[in-house]
Amino acid sequence: MAELIVGLAGNPNVGKTTVFNKLTGMHQHVGNWPGKTVERAEGYFSHGNYDYHIVDLPGNYGLSAHSIEEIVSRDFIVDDSSDVIINVVDAANLERNLYLTLQMMELGANLVMALNMNDFARKKDYIINIDVMSELLGFPVIEINAKTKEGFEELLKTVEKQSANPIDSSKKLAYGNELKEHLGDIQNIIEQDKDLLDVPSIWTAVKLLEKDSIVIKKVQKSKKSSEILIEIDKVSSHLHDIYGEGADEVVANARYAFIDGLVAEAVEKPAVEKETTSDKIDKIVTNRILAPFIFFGIMFLLFSLTFTIATPFCDLISGFFDLLATYVINMFGEGYLSSFIAGGVIGGVGGVISFLPQIMLMFLFLSILEDSGYLARAAFTLDIIMHKFVGLHGKAIIPMILGFGCSVPAVMATRTMENESDRLLAMMLIPFMSCTSRIPIYTLFISAFFTENQAIIMFSIYLVGIALALIVAAILKRTLFKGMSAPFVMELPSYKIPSLRGVLLHTWEKVKGFLRKAGTVILLGVIIIWILSNLPLGVVSASQESYLGMIGTAISPIFAPLGFGTWQAAVAILAGIIAKEVIVGTFASLGSLEGDDGTNTLLHDSFTPLSSYSFMVFSLLYIPCFATLATIKQETNSLKWPLIICAISLVTAYVVSFLIYNVGLFVGFV
Numbered sequence: 001m002a003e004l005i006v007g008l009a010g011n012p013n014v015g016k017t018t019v020f021n022k023l024t025g026m027h028q029h030v031g032n033w034p035g036k037t038v039e040r041a042e043g044y045f046s047h048g049n050y051d052y053h054i055v056d057l058p059g060n061y062g063l064s065a066h067s068i069e070e071i072v073s074r075d076f077i078v079d080d081s082s083d084v085i086i087n088v089v090d091a092a093n094l095e096r097n098l099y100l101t102l103q104m105m106e107l108g109a110n111l112v113m114a115l116n117m118n119d120f121a122r123k124k125d126y127i128i129n130i131d132v133m134s135e136l137l138g139f140p141v142i143e144i145n146a147k148t149k150e151g152f153e154e155l156l157k158t159v160e161k162q163s164a165n166p167i168d169s170s171k172k173l174a175y176g177n178e179l180k181e182h183l184g185d186i187q188n189i190i191e192q193d194k195d196l197l198d199v200p201s202i203w204t205a206v207k208l209l210e211k212d213s214i215v216i217k218k219v220q221k222s223k224k225s226s227e228i229l230i231e232i233d234k235v236s237s238h239l240h241d242i243y244g245e246g247a248d249e250v251v252a253n254a255r256y257a258f259i260d261g262l263v264a265e266a267v268e269k270p271a272v273e274k275e276t277t278s279d280k281i282d283k284i285v286t287n288r289i290l291a292p293f294i295f296f297g298i299m300f301l302l303f304s305l306t307f308t309i310a311t312p313f314c315d316l317i318s319g320f321f322d323l324l325a326t327y328v329i330n331m332f333g334e335g336y337l338s339s340f341i342a343g344g345v346i347g348g349v350g351g352v353i354s355f356l357p358q359i360m361l362m363f364l365f366l367s368i369l370e371d372s373g374y375l376a377r378a379a380f381t382l383d384i385i386m387h388k389f390v391g392l393h394g395k396a397i398i399p400m401i402l403g404f405g406c407s408v409p410a411v412m413a414t415r416t417m418e419n420e421s422d423r424l425l426a427m428m429l430i431p432f433m434s435c436t437s438r439i440p441i442y443t444l445f446i447s448a449f450f451t452e453n454q455a456i457i458m459f460s461i462y463l464v465g466i467a468l469a470l471i472v473a474a475i476l477k478r479t480l481f482k483g484m485s486a487p488f489v490m491e492l493p494s495y496k497i498p499s500l501r502g503v504l505l506h507t508w509e510k511v512k513g514f515l516r517k518a519g520t521v522i523l524l525g526v527i528i529i530w531i532l533s534n535l536p537l538g539v540v541s542a543s544q545e546s547y548l549g550m551i552g553t554a555i556s557p558i559f560a561p562l563g564f565g566t567w568q569a570a571v572a573i574l575a576g577i578i579a580k581e582v583i584v585g586t587f588a589s590l591g592s593l594e595g596d597d598g599t600n601t602l603l604h605d606s607f608t609p610l611s612s613y614s615f616m617v618f619s620l621l622y623i624p625c626f627a628t629l630a631t632i633k634q635e636t637n638s639l640k641w642p643l644i645i646c647a648i649s650l651v652t653a654y655v656v657s658f659l660i661y662n663v664g665l666f667v668g669f670v
Helices: 016-024 068-079 091-106 118-123 130-137 152-164 177-190 201-209 213-220 225-243 247-266 277-285 290-332 336-353 356-372 374-389 397-402 407-416 420-432 436-449 454-477 500-533 547-562 567-575 581-590 601-606 609-621 626-636 640-667
Strands: 002-010 028-032 039-047 050-056 084-090 111-116 141-143
Touching: 002 016, 002 068, 002 091, 002 152, 016 039, 016 050, 016 084, 084 091, 084 152, 091 111, 091 118, 091 201, 091 247, 111 130, 111 152, 130 141, 130 247, 141 152, 177 201, 177 225, 177 247, 201 213, 201 225, 201 247, 213 225, 225 247, 225 500, 247 374, 277 290, 277 374, 290 336, 290 356, 290 374, 290 436, 290 454, 336 500, 336 581, 356 374, 356 436, 356 500, 374 397, 374 454, 397 407, 397 420, 407 420, 407 626, 420 454, 420 609, 420 626, 420 640, 436 454, 436 500, 436 581, 436 601, 436 609, 454 609, 454 640, 500 547, 500 567, 500 581, 547 567, 547 609, 547 640, 567 581, 567 601, 567 609, 581 601, 609 640, 626 640
Parallel strands: 002 050, 002 084, 084 111, 111 141
Antiparallel strands: 028 039, 039 050
């Protein structure tokens, strides 16, 4: 008969020893762990076609290097060639017990959970969905009663099945985007040394952040030790700057956030339980009826504050670039050089950078929402809506929320999704989330045509994106991506007052990316626009006779049914495929955006309020920028999906803008 080596692991007082005694009967002995003064209980029994060698591991709350009991437990999991670890858990105290579970998952243990003390959980009116819990954890969860041996037969059959098909449970872990990103950087270096891969790289990375002395000594022998330890110092310092806490505390908080999310998904608890402050807030903020209204109310307030606070600063920056352009013209006189510098570079890039205050404030507010713990609740709110109306229930929500910042990291965030079909569908939806690169477009048109209702118009654009994401998801879920999505752990961290330093660092990291884009991609785009608008030589700059004008004139009839059939609008749309900010740079390069009376002359010559709204919606929905498409190709390893996304987004943009403009005309808007 085949032999199975099985470890029993769990917190103290969860019934682990009772399980051990019931399984082994009199066939057990107690000794010391080799080289240790900790008692080692071992037992033997047979079941079916297997001889079991079972080891009762010391009762622990964790697997750090804080005690000898913890060290021997993790050494057994790593070094003693165990086939399966049975994790005995108290069903009435899941939050406390699951901390050890997560550490064993980090270690890549082949786990089966024995959910004990279910009678106590029922007395507390807990309803535990073990199917959902099993799905979220990535390994089987079996209800047992250690005293009566109820569920033991199913437990042992499951252990035997797991031994034949071991799993790496570390793949189910989700510790939030900030920590996950930095863990990934550390893992990439660790994985370059195969001698460190006897355990999952995430375990080594986490333990190094926790300053685990045993793991540090092990890594110091690695050929990549200097690189790894330098990266650890850098990440630890960064996490401290962001959170105001040590890296070990950040890791612990991430584990508890994971646990909170898991319990929220898999366990129903009575309302009479003693509530924490976070629980009291969440009763309102995550209420299935109130949550969507609260979310949209917060977003509307965010837009109102963004416009109210940022507009004077935008005007100052715009005035500065106007003065700079005038200075260049006075210095070099009229000519191609001054036109290139003043109209092309300063006008194009400056026209985009003048909207930096809005972008900074948007990132600032989003960082506050994220660090306070609310953004996770917003994701939870959208999850409710998506699941109810679309059938998309899972980690797609997190990348979509990230898409409000930038589509590139949002696409990369889909890596956490195990189901390939869900992952592809999430990539399809991310471009419908209005990223910050579109804010200059909205601000430009809203300032020109909707000065009385700026926040409402901006808010409505975001709502259009979310609504269309739901509609497109519902269609795709019933065609290309059939089937219900898998449940997932939604990280629900406790509420806290964000640290000023952390919020500012988060904001600066994102603003820095925008400025880098302004100095590279946007600059290149406006230079190309300027060159095409001044060739062939001798034509009037930025006229219909230029190469740019010819291109725009050729394609402008396509957009005429949408309300913006001018050649300038056509080339702006074309240029926006490079990066959406280039749309604003294009308009700035083609002519003065502000006349003597303060009106946006070029826009007012080409658009009406109705057609400008149609243009903004088209800009929101049509083909994603080059960077997003390149990232999708890289993530899918195929050109097929970027092309499909281009087709879906372009058709959606055209149809929706056509309806907005023509229905608007029909009902009397202009």
